[in-house]
Amino acid sequence: MTTATARPAPPAAAAADGGPHGPRARAVLALARAETRELARHPVVLVFFAVYVAATAWQIYSGHTGWHELTGREGMADHPAxxxxxxAAQSGGLLLGLALFVCVDRAVLRSLRRGTDEQFGVLVMEPWRRTLAHALSVVPFALLTALVVAARFTSDALEPGAVGHGSLAELSVAPLVTxxxxxxxxLLxxxxxxxHAAPLVVVGVLLAGLFLTTATGGAHWKRWLSPVVTESGADPFPSDLVGRPAAWHALYLAGLAVLLLGAALLRSGGRSTxxxxxxxxxxxATATGITGQSQGPSAALRAARAEVSAHPETVERCTARGATTYCALPEWTGRTEVWARTTDRVRALAGGTAATRPLTVRQRVEARYGLDDDPSYDPSTVPGTVTVGTRWGGNRVPEYAVGLASVLVAGDEHAGSELCDGRVVTVLWLALGGVSDPLASLRDVRIDDSIEGGAVVLTPTGNLLMSAGQTDVVRTLLGRPHAEVASAVRGHWKELTTPGTSTARVAELLHVPGIGHGKDTDSCER
Incomplete structure (x- = not known):
């Protein structure tokens, strides 16, 4: 057997062949395509990418069909911000990036594992060009990630209740991380x-990230060194108050990827100018990105966040619909129609003057403590004012209905949050009596997700305590014909909304047997 050994081309010939469309460039691209095919067949990459695509498809599907309520999303994808x-689609890029990190490392070391490094030494293609080909083999996966991200974001943007504006820099994070x-x-x-190095590095990086987060308390500059920084927990902010250094972070990721590529090429002998x-x-570019993303929120941004949090009326736009005025932040003005449907439904069940009493539904957002903070709103003491947040759909709808009903019964949110007598029954029936599945909605507004015993009931501005006796009365009323209960509520409206009316008396007025004056009848007796 004879082995043909090609002599390295003279410098002039190498320069002639090394142009962007020369034979060597085509060889690099051919090798990159071959390595891409090998990666696509690797079980780890195949499984991770298939799971990523399937999970995204399921999220899109569930958002359009209502299955989100069965998957823990609480229906809040109905009206995405x-x-x-x-x-929200950035974390998938991190999982794919880790899979590619391990699999590309193995692909580069394939010749070492199979003992063919010596044969590579006689090839015309230099080691640094093979290194470049391996790096280019990842590009198609980054492009596929970009397509998945675009599909998910487009699905959200096409939802009828979508609000706000997305950021191209935020959307670029997942493909850049891949x-x-x-x-x-x-490079590794x-x-x-x-x-064995790649798996150990993955474990080490994860442990180091956990240690640094604990040791430094999640300092802003350190958090943004992570490839993915999602920041979640708060209700959606107005677009101009998000204040994330997304463009700087995208520059940091892009610069870091090219920097690692340059280091790998230099290590492989590509020491050209x-x-x-x-x-x-x-x-x-990497240093510039780090510097830019390390700056916290500016003084102007903090002031704007404080203003909209403390005085939303200064920026809101108000629209009157009958006896109710809806005041929404500029990006949410299109949502007043869905608020009005719930408001009208609750009002229609009320008696006395509650059905026609002037109300103001005011949207509120707590932006002073950042995107990670779980918001809480103090109950308003202004008569007839009802709070609605920037998140809508799923459990937020019955919670808003409970808050609205408490204002109709008690006069204002602060008084409504202190209800503990039989008026709690009136509030819960007003809020839930007109929905298609009232018992499911009752379960949704209670922290323990039950319809038995005492529990805490959620509203946009706090909680109501509900005793076991009140739960029994409400559950019985929700199981009866809607028109029958509505007639009884309107007929006894004055007494049902009078402070001090016991749950036992409410049960008597609404013909619910078996509720006496014993312990735990009213929530204030707990």
Whole structure:
């Protein structure tokens, strides 16, 4: 057997062949395509990507069919805020990036595992070009990630109740992280030629991230060194108050990916002027991105957040619909129609003057404590004012209905939050008596997700205590014909809404047997 050995081309020939469309460039692209096919067949990449696509498809499907209520999303995808939706798809890129990190590392080390490194030494293609080909093999996966992200965001944007504006920089994070993971795997293989290094590095990075988060308390600058920073917990902010350094972070990720590529090429012998210049430029871009994203919210942003939190009326737009005035933040003005449907339903069950009493539904957002803070709103003492948040759908709807009903019964939110007598029954029946599945809605507004015993009932501005006796009365009323109960409520409205009326008396007025004057009848006796 004879082995043909190709002599390296002279410098002039190499320069001629090394152009962007020369034979060597085509060879690099051909090798990159081959490596992409190998990665696509790798079980880890295949499984991770299939799960990612399937999970995204399920999220899109559930958001359009109502199955979100069965999957823990509480129906809040019915009316997505696009300034939150753009970063909701970022975590998938991190999982794919980790999978590619491990699999690309193994692909680069394939020749080492199979003992064919010596054969590569006689090839015309230099080691740094093979390194470049391995890095380019990750690009199609980054593009596929971008398509998945675009599909998910487009689905949210096409929802009839969608509000706000997305950010291209936020949407670019997932594909950039996917690319970064693959390039990091190439560099690791060139630095540490061992197939065991990548899994150990993954575990080490995860543990180090957990340790640093605990040790530094999640400092802003350190958090943004992480590839993905989702920041969730708060209700959606107006788009202009989100204040995330998304563009700087995208620059940081892109610069870091190119920097790692440059380091891998230099390690592989690609010490040309072009590679050196690319590496230096990437280092500058990475440093610039880190500097930009390390700055916390500006004084102007903090002031704007405080203003909209404390005085939403200064920026809201108000619209009158009958006896109710709806005041919404500018991006949410289109939502007054769905608020009005719930408001009209609750009002229609009330007696006396409650059905026609002037009300103001005011939207509120707590933006002073950042995007991670779980918001809480103090009950308003202004008569006839009802709070609605920036999140809508699922459990938020019956919670708003309970808050509205408490204002109709007690006069204002503060008084409504202190109800503990038989008026609690009136409030719960007003809020839930007109829905298609009242018992399910009762379960949704109670923290323990039950319809038996005492519990805490959620409203937008606090909680109501509900005793076991009150639960029995409400459950009985919700199981009866709607028109029958509505007639009795209107007929006894004055007494049902009088302070001090006991639950036993309410049960008597509404013909619910078996509720006496014993312990735990009223929630204030608990």
């Amino acid at each position: 696009l300034q939150d939706a753009d970063r 690319l970064l993971g693959g390039v990091a795997g190439v 293989a060139r630095l540490v030629p061992s197939v 072009g590679v050196a210049a690319l590496t230096v430029l990437a280092l500058a």
